[in-house]
Amino acid sequence: MNTYDQIIQLSLERGFYFPSSELYSDASAGFWEYGPNGVKIKNKFLELWRRELVRRDNMLEIDGSQIMSKNVFMASGHLSNFTDPVVKCKKCLSSFRADKLIQEEANLEVPERMANEGVNELISKYGLRCPLCKGEFSPAERFNMMFKVEIGPNHDEAYLRPETCQSIFVDFSRIYKVSRGKLPLGIAQVGKSFRNEISPRQGLLRLREFYQAEIEVFCNPSQLDNQPRYDEIKNTKLRFYDQKIIELTVQEAIDQKILSNQLIGYYLALLVEFFDKTGIDKNRTRLRKLSDEEKAFYSTIAFDFEVDTSIGWLELVACNYRSDYDLKSHSTTSKTNLEVMDDNSKVLPHVFELSLGVDRCIYSIMEHSYFVDRENDDRAVLKLKPYLSPVHAGVLPLLRKPEFKDKASKLLKNIQRDFDIFYDESGSIGRRYRRLEEIGTPFAFTVDHQTLEDETVTVRYRDSMQQDRIKMSDVKSFLYNNINDYSS
Numbered sequence: 001m002n003t004y005d006q007i008i009q010l011s012l013e014r015g016f017y018f019p020s021s022e023l024y025s026d027a028s029a030g031f032w033e034y035g036p037n038g039v040k041i042k043n044k045f046l047e048l049w050r051r052e053l054v055r056r057d058n059m060l061e062i063d064g065s066q067i068m069s070k071n072v073f074m075a076s077g078h079l080s081n082f083t084d085p086v087v088k089c090k091k092c093l094s095s096f097r098a099d100k101l102i103q104e105e106a107n108l109e110v111p112e113r114m115a116n117e118g119v120n121e122l123i124s125k126y127g128l129r130c131p132l133c134k135g136e137f138s139p140a141e142r143f144n145m146m147f148k149v150e151i152g153p154n155h156d157e158a159y160l161r162p163e164t165c166q167s168i169f170v171d172f173s174r175i176y177k178v179s180r181g182k183l184p185l186g187i188a189q190v191g192k193s194f195r196n197e198i199s200p201r202q203g204l205l206r207l208r209e210f211y212q213a214e215i216e217v218f219c220n221p222s223q224l225d226n227q228p229r230y231d232e233i234k235n236t237k238l239r240f241y242d243q244k245i246i247e248l249t250v251q252e253a254i255d256q257k258i259l260s261n262q263l264i265g266y267y268l269a270l271l272v273e274f275f276d277k278t279g280i281d282k283n284r285t286r287l288r289k290l291s292d293e294e295k296a297f298y299s300t301i302a303f304d305f306e307v308d309t310s311i312g313w314l315e316l317v318a319c320n321y322r323s324d325y326d327l328k329s330h331s332t333t334s335k336t337n338l339e340v341m342d343d344n345s346k347v348l349p350h351v352f353e354l355s356l357g358v359d360r361c362i363y364s365i366m367e368h369s370y371f372v373d374r375e376n377d378d379r380a381v382l383k384l385k386p387y388l389s390p391v392h393a394g395v396l397p398l399l400r401k402p403e404f405k406d407k408a409s410k411l412l413k414n415i416q417r418d419f420d421i422f423y424d425e426s427g428s429i430g431r432r433y434r435r436l437e438e439i440g441t442p443f444a445f446t447v448d449h450q451t452l453e454d455e456t457v458t459v460r461y462r463d464s465m466q467q468d469r470i471k472m473s474d475v476k477s478f479l480y481n482n483i484n485d486y487s488s
Helices: 003-014 036-054 070-076 098-106 116-125 165-178 250-255 262-276 325-334 358-369 402-415 429-438 449-454 472-483
Strands: 017-019 032-034 060-062 067-069 083-088 095-097 141-144 147-151 156-160 185-194 209-219 237-242 244-249 285-289 301-309 312-323 340-342 345-347 350-357 370-373 379-382 393-397 421-423 443-447 456-461 467-471
Touching: 003 017, 003 358, 003 370, 003 379, 032 036, 036 185, 036 209, 036 262, 036 358, 060 165, 067 070, 067 165, 070 156, 070 165, 070 325, 083 098, 083 116, 095 098, 098 116, 165 185, 165 209, 165 325, 165 350, 209 262, 209 358, 237 250, 237 262, 244 250, 250 262, 262 285, 262 301, 262 312, 262 350, 301 358, 312 325, 312 358, 325 350, 350 358, 358 370, 379 429, 393 402, 393 429, 402 421, 402 443, 402 449, 402 472, 429 443, 443 472, 449 456, 456 472, 467 472
Parallel strands: 060 185, 237 285, 393 421, 393 443
Antiparallel strands: 017 032, 067 156, 083 095, 083 141, 147 156, 185 209, 209 350, 237 244, 285 301, 301 312, 312 350, 340 345, 370 379, 443 456, 456 467
16 A cells, blocks of 8 residues: 555545535535644644744735636636636547646646646557557547526526636725835735536545635735745745756856846745645645746746645645736726725736745645554654644543543643644543544653652653653643744
């Protein structure tokens, strides 16, 4: 069993995530749900994102509508450009996303924006057939991934948002005014987006309904090399990929023209520093600059932040310099002037975007944290950062006798409002330790015979399995000191 399958099995068995409506045979693919442990790790991941990125520079956060009018997506270009190539089997009528099919069947990297003619040529060149029935494919077509909805008795046309950022763009003018904004201004949003993927699969990695955490930085295009706080990150190391990994500081990347300006360098550095704190191995990450064929239609400069997993390199964050594409398009379509005053001049801001796929990040963190301890009975351990662990600590009475349970209940009552605690009194103490370690719990407090004598408990450490004794009255301060250590 490879690591991907181990994570899926762990997620299903321990309530991290699972398929939606799995009781029913007609449940659609591409919809997954977070269980109790998954919700906790997701919320803690997002709080880390807010801590390290949003609050660092006093960014603003909004919560926009998931359904937006047709005009929004006409202006944004999604109705005409948000497409993937699809081929259909003439024999069994199964549909496949063409670029992914070619990548898997012919082991070729295919740009997402390759024209239909190029797709057809590759399918013909490599003699590709339907993987289900070996039938021939019809010519490639473009499939728009927008989910269309109807509003009200008149069936007004609207769409589920394919990305969270459009509400940021259409709300920008109001937010700038009411917040007394000044460029550069970061606006963030967390929420669900919806894409009608042709062939969703691989759990959280390709979904039709998914979480995004997006940051849009509105900036003055004439001030891109006057980035506040740039000196704080100019020596941060970034790992760029172009045939091979090249490690450069932000300033070196700018000097070598790999990065265009300080603003892009600053936010890429913050992104890398953030992921250093998630438990993802930084030596298995890279920033890959996209070619013109790979870039999204709205992007002029694009980097993908990618992570190495057991099933290949996975894009976690799309980093796009969108120039004035969005504000200009919405200004034209809505006939509204979206220029703002920056110091003494009017400017239509440009935008740099960090669009993060939350679900993929959760999977990657779990995979990079997963460890099988061969020296200790093959115990499975999620070595999560304590502040990301779904359960911070376990409280375990050694025996089910009333005196042990009373002490354990007293300890639980003292700490459960401040931390996520799991109380467990069933099974051997060794088995209880294993259950906690498997979901990433960093500490376990055992109420034993000595507790009855001196009000101390055994604290067991997940990674080392070492044990110490501390006073029950010190447990809360112990957790505060150890859970909230954000040093990477």
